[in-house]
Amino acid sequence: MSHGKQFTLYTHVGGPNGWKVAILCDFLGLTYESIYLNFQEGDQKKPDHVKLNPNGRIPTIIDHKNNDFVLWESNAILQYIVDKYDTEKKLAVTEEGDKYKLLQWLFFQSSGQGPYYGQGSLVQHVPPREDPKCYREIPEGGPSCPWAYSRVFCLSKSGSLATS
């Protein structure tokens, strides 16, 4: 840990999930060094990052105050930080009912809201990859917006939300 801060945060300037972690750390007064991965260069899928996070997405944290503990998935990270470092209970919940309501919203965000917004944003804003394998999958006569379809098929084939 050469930067001397509590966390290293692998993140991105645009994607929302890294900012969730940064905002929480700021709120709780915890220090972190952000490493902004370049999605256009595919940094998030490169070995240096994937050896920490096999899902190849941001955010990923290393907690240098806990034996360089590594964690990924934004909501798991939020829960970890609150459980461990929200000593003044600014955000932590104590009642059993509140605990499950909190989980309800975290799961809703990560399984319901987040993926749809993420895919919508990719289809709208990220140009397609020059990958002929994807274009072969476009159903005949189907797409009114071919590159959007090719993007979707790239996604489903590779099983990951790859950026171009």
Ligand SMILES: N[C@@H](CCC(=O)N[C@@H](CS)C(=O)NCC(=O)O)C(=O)O
């Ligand atoms: N469920 C994950 C989603 C992570 C995610 O999709 N992160 C985006 C940026 S906000 C990403 O890394 N995209 C690049 C990619 O999929 O290659 C989480 O909440 O951490």
